[in-house]
Amino acid sequence: MAATNSDMSTSGYSFEDIQAMAQEVLKYSSLRPKIGIICGTGLGGIGDVLEDPVPVPYEVIPDFPVSTVKGHSGKFVFGMIQGKPVLLMMGRLHYYEGYPMWKVAMPVRVMKAIGIETLIITNAAGGLNPKYKPGDMMIINDHIDFPGLTGECVLIGKNDERFGPRFLAMSDAYDKDLGNKFKECMVQLGHGSLLHEGIYIMVGGPTFSTTAEYKVLRMFGADAIGMSTIPEVVVGRHSNMKVFGLSLITDAADLECASKNKLTHEDVLKIANDSALLLQKVFVNFISMVN
Numbered sequence: 587m588a589a590t591n592s593d594m595s596t597s598g599y600s601f602e603d604i605q606a607m608a609q610e611v612l613k614y615s616s617l618r619p620k621i622g623i624i625c626g627t628g629l630g631g632i633g634d635v636l637e638d639p640v641p642v643p644y645e646v647i648p649d650f651p652v653s654t655v656k657g658h659s660g661k662f663v664f665g666m667i668q669g670k671p672v673l674l675m676m677g678r679l680h681y682y683e684g685y686p687m688w689k690v691a692m693p694v695r696v697m698k699a700i701g702i703e704t705l706i707i708t709n710a711a712g713g714l715n716p717k718y719k720p721g722d723m724m725i726i727n728d729h730i731d732f733p734g735l736t737g738e739c740v741l742i743g744k745n746d747e748r749f750g751p752r753f754l755a756m757s758d759a760y761d762k763d764l765g766n767k768f769k770e771c772m773v774q775l776g777h778g779s780l781l782h783e784g785i786y787i788m789v790g791g792p793t794f795s796t797t798a799e800y801k802v803l804r805m806f807g808a809d810a811i812g813m814s815t816i817p818e819v820v821v822g823r824h825s826n827m828k829v830f831g832l833s834l835i836t837d838a839a840d841l842e843c844a845s846k847n848k849l850t851h852e853d854v855l856k857i858a859n860d861s862a863l864l865l866q867k868v869f870v871n872f873i874s875m876v877n
């Protein structure tokens with residue numbers, strides 16, 4: 587049985603709990619996907635390219651948390667892309683929603699138990715690199731786990747070796763081959779100029795950052811900023827999945843304190859929505875290239 591939110595000393599869900607949740611989800615489809623996609627804020631449009639979609643709302647899965655953020659619908663969806671079965675997670679959980687880290691990334695363990703071997707993680711992010719513009723994309727080639735560095739790593743707590751090892755190398759977190767394939771597919775589609783590669787930093791949120799914070803995080807070497815993704819990447823790697831991470835840049839961080847416009851979640855959703863058709867086209871191509 588899942589531990590309470592305040593119990594930070596365990597990973598919350600036992601190996602058996604996770605297997606039981608996976609079995610529940612698998613009852614809804616005969617598909618057995620090896621590719622899983624986590625849709626970032628406003629990026630659920632990726633689901634529109636699924637053939638024969640079969641949704642599994644989180645409410646039907648015992649003990650599964652609910653999604654509370656606008657732009658995250660709260661379901662797994664089975665379907666086919668380019669003849670390949672895939673599982674979409676539409677409804678990520680965030681730390682700022684009040685979920686402890688271990689709960690935020692728990693769905694990744696469920697995906698692993700379902701049979702997912704390749705995990706594609708997307709997010710909406712602010713551009714810290716001054717070259718990045720809203721609508722650009724960034725392949726994540728490394729990250730800064732800011733909560734992790736300050737003692738909130740998702741793997742803190744007892745470790746059950748059936749999930750993965752106690753100590754985990756993160757130097758090879760992002761699969762280079764998947765990154766190259768994504769690049770190839772953007773170039774093939776004529777959108778190579780929108781694409782960057784860089785470092786994602788996670789902050790806790792839900793506040794957007796101050797100019798002073800943006801400056802510090804940029805000095806750390808981060809290219810894009812968001813409030814998600816890294817716990818999922820860490821748990822994905824802990825589960826020995828191949829991981830690919832993509833940020834859609836939805837806004838440029840105001841490093842000069844020059845903008846009079848205050849950033850809102852609606853701005854983030856709007857850019858995500860404007861990029862939906864392009865992302866759909868890109869993902870159809872990309873999935874056809876993923877083994």
Ligand SMILES: O=P(O)(O)O[C@H]1O[C@H](CO)[C@@H](O)[C@H]1O
Binds near residue numbers: 678709710711
């Ligand atoms: O990271 P995703 O879930 O894409 O969402 C991003 O967008 C939201 C802010 O608008 C935050 O949750 C931030 O992390």
Ligand SMILES: Nc1nc2[nH]cnc2c(=O)[nH]1
Binds near residue numbers: 710713811837838854
């Ligand atoms: N600046 C900024 N922009 C975002 N866009 C999506 N998430 C974020 C964030 O955390 N910070």
